[in-house]
Amino acid sequence: MNSLSHLASLVSGYDPDALPVAQAQHLIGQFVTPVTAVEKLALRSALDRVLADDLVSPIDVPPHDxxxxxxxxxxxxxxxxxxxxxxxxxxxxxxxxxxxxxxxxxxxxxxxxxxxxxxxxxxxxxxxxxxxxxxxxxxxxxxxxxxxxxxxRQGEDLQAGKPALRAGKILRPADLGLIASLGIAEVPVYRRLRVAFFSTGDELRSIGEPLDPGCIYDSNRYTLYGMLARLGCEVIDMGVVKDEPAALEAAFRSACENADAVITSGGVSVGDADYTKQMMATLGEVAFWKIAIRPGRPMAFGRIASNGRSAYLFGLPGNPVAVMVAFYFFARDALLRMMGAYAEPLPRLQAVSQAPIRKKPGRTEYQRGMLSAGADGRATVRITGSQGSGILRSMSEANCMVVLHHEQGTVNAGDLVEVVPFDGLL
CATH class of the missing domain: 2.170.190.11 (Molybdopterin biosynthesis moea protein, domain 3.)
Incomplete structure (x- = not known):
């Protein structure tokens, strides 16, 4: 397997302090590898699982004209x-x-x-x-x-001896019906991907604990849980980990000994405790990137190991919106690849911006928006107010993400912008 440093060295103009989004996505995609363990499941239990082998049709469907x-x-x-x-x-x-x-x-x-x-x-x-x-x-x-x-016509849907579904397909309701039409009762699927996650920070409190002065409730674990569960992962919630060397080392070791991937929120920004980064690097090969992105500039990615077990690490920022942006535009595709799935790119639409959007060239920005149909039937989008990376309400109220690309400047009212709808994603 290639090392992360080797893959990074192959990137033209690689700059870990200002890494473009596309380069970071490419490096992560090249580094991760899929799980290989396969299990056979009854058809009804296979919903949202990843097909491990091509499914060849034993019959023509329909069987006759x-x-x-x-x-x-x-x-x-x-x-x-x-x-x-x-x-x-x-x-x-x-x-x-x-x-x-x-x-x-x-x-x-x-x-x-x-x-x-x-x-x-x-x-x-x-x-x-x-x-x-x-x-x-x-x-x-x-x-x-x-x-x-x-x-x-006979066989116009499926022909005997030809693949009905390809390996890597995430099985959806229509796929279950298709498989049933072939008379197949069990299907081979990859085992579920195990993902451990925890938040870091002395100021964080879990729901049900008293909120001391200067402290906040941890919301990131709940959004991470929802995103991972929606993706079909087996999730391991490790709670809140204090910014203490012994606690962090124990958490990282336990996580990588029991999971395929580890996701943390917090502890990767400039000014965070140095031992957080040192702990990650001590246990494996971890790159700390400053990505040319807003929100979510600081991010750690790599692989850590303990007692003969290893796991991929995604160190996400601590701000709630930045966590979600980093997950969906960096971790999501990598986790799908690890699951053995072939993932189509997120659907992107063109919409007319209802108002100007300020933007500096040289970074990719993800702004939360409301997508709707204008009077002429064309798709239009407006930004959901303040776009601060700590304002989770901006995500809750939005139905899409407005993607402003690396070299793009300020958007004028009436300009076309690219949007990623949340429907089916969140």
Whole structure:
């Protein structure tokens, strides 16, 4: 495995005091590796798990040509473009049944949705488009359908012997239905990723403890818990750790001995206790970066080890909004990669800014916004008030993140900006 320092040395113009967002994301992505342990789960237990092997379809789906409508199955050659055609109804075919005979010219069958298409039939006319229907005959108006309409072909959804789902797919509700349609009861998935997290700071108190003068309640563990649980990780909450060498060393060692990844909040900013950084570096290879970003400039990343076990470390800032920004734009993709998942990039949309947004070139900014539709139907966005990194309300009220890129300057009202919707993310 490449060392972090080696990977960093390959980055053109690498500057740990002003690392662009894209470079930090690339380095993290190159450094982490997926888990390899696999388990088989019953289908209903596999929701939101990561598929470990390609799932090959044992059958065609659908297994035969079938009707997409309730109506009449017929030969397309019997249709006429300019005049009605009256056909003899030879039989009725229900879903789960079939027609074993052979239709002659001018004949059709009454057919239900999902029923197998009789031999020789290639078209279905929906019953609502027919005329003068009786048990023995039906009239098809000219132009009601075209030959081949409303027929589902055998294997048009899935073909036997071909992959139905690829390894790395996070199994969603539609995937469970697809797997069930193949008659597969168990699927191989990667084991859950174990992530330990804790907050550092003498001023932090947990919910239920008295709030002494100068102290605050720890909110970061609850947002981290929610983000990790939403991602599908097995979470280990280690509480609040004091800024003391012995306590920090014990926490780091316990975390990396019991988890695949460790996430901390606080303790990586300029002015924080030196022994926090020293402790991280003593236990492994950790880079402390000043990323060209707002909010969330200070961040630590690397790998730590204790008693033969190792874990990746994400040292996030202490301010609540900075924690969430750093998690979603640095840790999230890395954790998905560790889970064995292939993760599509976060969806990004273009929206019209309703007001000017001040911005200096030379750093990437993530501002919280409200995305909506304007009077003309175009997407518009406005910033949710004060954007301080400690104002968690700005995240709670927002429904998107406005991404202002590294070289971008001040945005004028009416300019297009890039936004990342929260729906499905938060």
């Amino acid at each position: 079938n009707s997409a409508m309730d109506g009449y199955a017929l030969r397309g050659a019997d249709l006429h473009a300019t005049q009605p055609v009256t056909l003899t109804v030879a039989a009725t075919v229900l879903a789960g049944g079939g027609f074993q005979g052979t239709l002659g010219a001018g004949e059709c069958v009454r057919i239900m949705t999902g029923a197998p298409m009789p031999a020789g039939c290639d078209t279905v006319v929906p019953q609502e488009l027919t005329q003068d229907a009786s048990e023995t005959a039906v009239t098809i108006p000219p132009g009601a359908v075209k030959p081949g309409d409303n027929r589902r």
